[in-house]
Amino acid sequence: MKSPCTRLSSCWCCSGPAALVWTTALTVSLYLFVAIFRFPQVPTSRTRQVLHPHKGTVGSGKVSVVAHRGGGHDAPENTIIAIREASKNGATGVELDLEFSADGVPILMHDETVDRTTNGSGPLSQMTLSELVNLDAAAKHRLSDKFAGEKIPTLEEAVEECIKLQLTIYFDVKGHPDEAAAALKLLYKKHPVLYNCSIVCSFEPKVIYRMRQSDPEVITAxxxxxxxxxxxxxGASRFSSPWKHSWMTLLDLVLDWAHHHVLWKLCGISAFLIQKNFVSPEYVQYWAERGVEVVAWTVNTQVEKDYYQELLQVNYITDSLVEDCDPHY
Incomplete structure (x- = not known):
C-alpha cells in the first residue's frame, strides 16, 4: 500500500508538467478575463486637458498642483472656503472626498465620523444632512478662529464652486461603489463640463470599475x-502579531502586483495616484509606457515640490499652497 506522500506525489495535479499546465491555464484565464471585461482608456488628448490645464500660478506650467482635501493645512478641509483659498493661492485643482449623509445626500467628508474635524460627534451613517449642516467644520482646524462657522458642503455645492473658479476636481471616493457611481453620473449629466475638468479616484478598484460601468467617458485613477x-x-507595523504581519505583507505583494499588472488595465485608468516615497524617474517611465500619468501624494515641503516640478515633472497633491507642513500619510 502506498504511503500518503507517495499517493500525493503521484496525483496528476501535483506532478511537474501538470502543475505547469495548471499555472498556464490560470494565467491565460486571467488575461482572457481582463481582455473581455476591461474598459479602454479615455483618449489621451482629453486626459491631458484634465491633468494639465493652463490655470494655476504655483506650478511650472506643465505640472499641476492639487490642494489635498481642498488644502487642509491652509483652511478647514473639504469646505467651500478651502476651495476658495486653494484657488486664491494658485492651485490648479482640488482633491475632494466624497461621502454620504444618513439620508443619502453626497457631501464632502474624509472620515466616516464627524469627530476629527467638527464640533459634533458620531458616524455619518446616523446623521442626516439637516444635522450635518448645523456643525462647525472649522472647529478642530488650527485656524478655527479665522474660519469659524464654516459648514460641511454638499457635493453639488462644492462642484459648482470649483466650476466657477475653473479648478480641476479630483473626486476621491472612499467606498459606496454603487451610490458613488450613481451620484457622480447624475453630476456629470448636470454639469457636462466635468468631463474635461475632473477625474474620479479611489483606493478601491471596485469603485473605479463601477464608475466606468456607469459612465465610460469619465476619466479615472x-x-x-x-x-x-x-x-x-x-512604516510602522499595523499588527503586533508577527503571523498577522507576515500574512498581510504577503497580501500586500499580491495587491501591488495586481495594481501594476491587472487592475489598471481592467479599469482602463488614465492616472495612478501613488504615495510620494515610491515615485522615481523609472517609475514615471513605467507608467508612461502604458499611457498612464503619475500623480504623487502628499507633497508638503518646498524641497519636495521642486523635485516633482523641475526633475520629475509630474502632478502632485499637497496639503498647503503657502508653506511647509508636516508629512501626511
Whole structure:
C-alpha cells in the first residue's frame, strides 16, 4: 500500500508538467478575463486637458498642483472656503472626498465620523444632512478662529464652486461603489463640463470599475500606497502579531502586483495616484509606457515640490499652497 506522500506525489495535479499546465491555464484565464471585461482608456488628448490645464500660478506650467482635501493645512478641509483659498493661492485643482449623509445626500467628508474635524460627534451613517449642516467644520482646524462657522458642503455645492473658479476636481471616493457611481453620473449629466475638468479616484478598484460601468467617458485613477495592508504610512507595523504581519505583507505583494499588472488595465485608468516615497524617474517611465500619468501624494515641503516640478515633472497633491507642513500619510 502506498504511503500518503507517495499517493500525493503521484496525483496528476501535483506532478511537474501538470502543475505547469495548471499555472498556464490560470494565467491565460486571467488575461482572457481582463481582455473581455476591461474598459479602454479615455483618449489621451482629453486626459491631458484634465491633468494639465493652463490655470494655476504655483506650478511650472506643465505640472499641476492639487490642494489635498481642498488644502487642509491652509483652511478647514473639504469646505467651500478651502476651495476658495486653494484657488486664491494658485492651485490648479482640488482633491475632494466624497461621502454620504444618513439620508443619502453626497457631501464632502474624509472620515466616516464627524469627530476629527467638527464640533459634533458620531458616524455619518446616523446623521442626516439637516444635522450635518448645523456643525462647525472649522472647529478642530488650527485656524478655527479665522474660519469659524464654516459648514460641511454638499457635493453639488462644492462642484459648482470649483466650476466657477475653473479648478480641476479630483473626486476621491472612499467606498459606496454603487451610490458613488450613481451620484457622480447624475453630476456629470448636470454639469457636462466635468468631463474635461475632473477625474474620479479611489483606493478601491471596485469603485473605479463601477464608475466606468456607469459612465465610460469619465476619466479615472487608482490610488495606491505599497505595504498599506501591513504597515502604517510612517512604516510602522499595523499588527503586533508577527503571523498577522507576515500574512498581510504577503497580501500586500499580491495587491501591488495586481495594481501594476491587472487592475489598471481592467479599469482602463488614465492616472495612478501613488504615495510620494515610491515615485522615481523609472517609475514615471513605467507608467508612461502604458499611457498612464503619475500623480504623487502628499507633497508638503518646498524641497519636495521642486523635485516633482523641475526633475520629475509630474502632478502632485499637497496639503498647503503657502508653506511647509508636516508629512501626511
Amino acid at each position: 487608482l490610488t495606491h500606497r505599497p505595504w498599506s495592508l501591513s504597515r502604517l504610512g510612517d
